Amino acid sequence: MSTRATRPALYVASRGGQVGKDTIRYFLFINGRWRWRPTRIMRKQGFGLVTLGRGGPGLDAKGNPKASVEDQQRAIELNRAWDRVRSGHASAPARTTLKVYPEGSVGDGYQRAMALRKATRVKAGIVWTKRQEKRDGWPRAWKWIEPKFADCDPRTIEPEHFLRLDPITGEAKGLVPEIEAKVSITERHMTIKVWRALWKKMAAMKYCSLDGDPSKGFANTPPDPREEKWLRREVLRLVQVAWRNEFYGLAALIAVAWDSQLSPVDNRSLTLGQARRDDGGVHFDLDRTKTGRAAAATLTQWSLAILIAYLKKQFGDVELMDNVPLFWTRGGKPVSRSGETGQWGGDHGGGRHIVPRPYSESALQQDFREIRELAFGKSEKRQLADMRRSGAVEGDAGGGSVEDQSNKMANTVDTNKRLRRTYNPVNVVSVRRFDQARAVGAKKLEAAEQRAAESVTLASLVTLLKSDTGSVN
Known part of the structure; x- marks a missing residue:
């Protein structure tokens, strides 16, 4: 070798x-x-x-x-x-x-870089939540970088440590193919991006030269973007199947996710204390977990009615605290205790979850996969996160502006980020404009598919929520 x-x-x-x-x-x-x-x-x-x-x-x-x-x-x-x-x-x-690495090593540089990143946030008055810290790509990438390079002199690291050709088998070896084989191209792309950012900081610390980054010996090609999308009638079908199989929390979460265009992590983290009402209806006021940007997660009458029906069925007369997550897995009825939540018993619904809990990432993925299979079969692979993109496609088809889309999705999809934040801040009116464009776009997309459009209204809600326990009043 x-x-x-x-x-x-x-x-x-x-x-x-x-x-x-x-x-x-x-x-x-x-x-x-x-x-x-x-x-x-x-x-x-x-x-x-x-x-x-x-x-x-x-x-x-x-x-x-x-x-x-x-x-x-x-x-x-x-x-x-x-x-x-x-x-x-x-x-x-x-x-x-708390980990001690040799002075001047990659691990030492990583620790200093993490401290500098935190100091930058503190100086700007930014305090990350636990969810934001969990979604930080640096610690995630460090899990791959640390075993290979943490205690190494960065000046001795070569491009071949990342990518090389095995002289015997002819196969690609190194950190890059290892990450792709064990996880995904997306994971590899994220890890190398973090490495390159870390290298720049180590160069500023005089641990290495700026132009000596060994990862620049190969291209860090991003993964192909996902293109899957849902149609409104398909989302209605998912909600119907979830409700009729007593996944009430999942049914409400899907409905809210469709209307709000929030990511799954932001949806399952919604609380009663974030709910607001204005002349246009109800919305949730929050900061997105990934970007920290302010978001107004608007609901239609359809998703709001499903949410209210679910809360009544799941919690009954128990008063929820403002910071309690809204969406829970299946389980028993709540024990009636003033000011308390989470005291449960029984096996209402006989599902996998005997004791209901706020939806975690894994539980949400598992339950959504089960309902998706019941609704569309095992061959269906679209994800809950694809609804966020679907809403953007609808709004674009309906003539929504890129500024309204950026407001709706609480991201920087528009090009001029600094001017955008300065002169066109997030506002609910803009978000509702995009909701209207989505409604127009949905009809155009359904017509393009040559299928009958199905209106999601309160009238269809009665049919939707019919089950063995009766209809919603």
Whole structure:
């Protein structure tokens, strides 16, 4: 194998001090390398596995290649860091800062970059929610970058560590094909984007040269955009099937998702405290999880009626707190307790969820997949997230402006972001204009499909909500 395909060099800073002969805690020879391996409790505090050198040329008392003085000193310093944390003498502002990487290494640069990103937000007065932190691409990409490069000198990393040709099999190897094989092209694209941004910051820290980024040796081609879309009558069918199979929370969520054009994560996070009423009807006032932009999630009479019917059926007379998520999985009836939610019992509906809970990402995906299969068969692969795009297609077909679309979707789909935010802020009137354009566009799209248009009105709501328990009053 080419030397360029070998692992880049570890970055070990020069330090003085003698290492004693006592056994060093958590310092083990595993799979051909000396490693500092924290316990489960230590990992919960943010410490991670640190891979060190191979040791040698001599052997220690156990027959392993003798660890270098630098590696032993590194392990001792890691133990000291842990001792400071467990004794309460070290603050822990973020999990990543609890891990100790060699000075000047990629891991060290990542920690400094994360601190700089947070400082930039603090300076601007921006406070991320837990959901926004969870959706941050940097920690997600770091899960791929860390095992390969965290303790390495960035100047020793080559393009072949990302992408190379196996001389024996002729197959592509490296981090890029590994990510695509294990997850997706989208995951690879995101990871390399983060790496390139990290490299620029490390160059500013003088860890490497700006033009020495090894990932620039290949193109980071983005995945083909999704083009799938739903028609209104198909969404109505999904809601019907969900309601009649007693997925009441899912039925309401789908209806709200269709009208609001919010992403699935923003929809399942809606609360009663975000609801607003104006002359045009009801909407939810929120900041989008991904972008943090203000959004006005408007509802039609159709989605509002389904939402109200669901809330009455799911919660009855129990008063919801303003911060309680609206959409819950299937389950029993609520226990009547003043001011409390989430006290449930029984197996109403006999579904997979005996105890109802606010929809999580996995539960929503699983339930939607089940209802989609019941409605359209196993071959159907469209997703809930495709409804967001479908609404944009409708509005465009109905002549909606790009500014109104940007307001509706709470993104920067229009080109001039700075002027857009300055002179045309988000407003509900603009959003409702786009809703009207969607209604026009829906009819045009249905006609283009040469199928009868199905009007979604309160009249059809009575038929929609008919079930074994009777109709909605």
